[in-house]
Amino acid sequence: MTDTPQTTRRPRVLLVDDHIAILRVTCRMLERLGHDVTVAERGAQAIEMFRSKAPPIDLIILDLGLPDMSGAEVLRAMPADWAAVPVIISSGAGANVVDQTLTDRRIAGRLDKPYSLQDLRTALEQASRWRAKYS
Structure with missing residues (x-):
């Protein structure tokens, strides 16, 4: 009997941002x-990805x-079966604006722009804890 190596799928992130420079840098960091x-530059594009369910998003x-x-409109448009997918919100608007959005249970963390690799790593760790709590 031959052992077949198991391949583990890397976690897939849907990155939704309209700033090309942020998309490029954040993609490299992730x-x-x-x-x-997977990248979406518009809210409507992200919503279409939710509905198509391809590729699977973590x-x-x-x-x-x-x-x-x-x-917030994008969050409201997410199908109910996406409720187990953690969301990290990103904004350059400041903590007060971001905190008002944090009332949605799906919010696992936040990134204040501009953010560093360490900031991103911390947010990903928060999302992992969120997933363990709500899955």
Whole structure:
């Protein structure tokens, strides 16, 4: 009997942000931390990805200030079966604006722009704890 090596799927992050520079840098940081990344530049694009369910998403990093809709509107449009997917909200608007959005149970953490690799790592750890608590 031959042992077949098991392959483990890398966690997939849906990164939703309209700033190309942030997308590029954050993609590199996430890949360095061992994640695969799917990108959406608009809220409507993210919602379409939720509905298509492909590829499977393990975590969402969501900018609150998208050009076509707010991050809160994107959260409200998420299907009920996505309730177990943790969301890290990202914003350059400041903590007060972000804290008002934190009332949604799916919010696992926040990233204040600009953020560092360590900030991202900390937010990913918070999301992991959130998933363990709510899954």
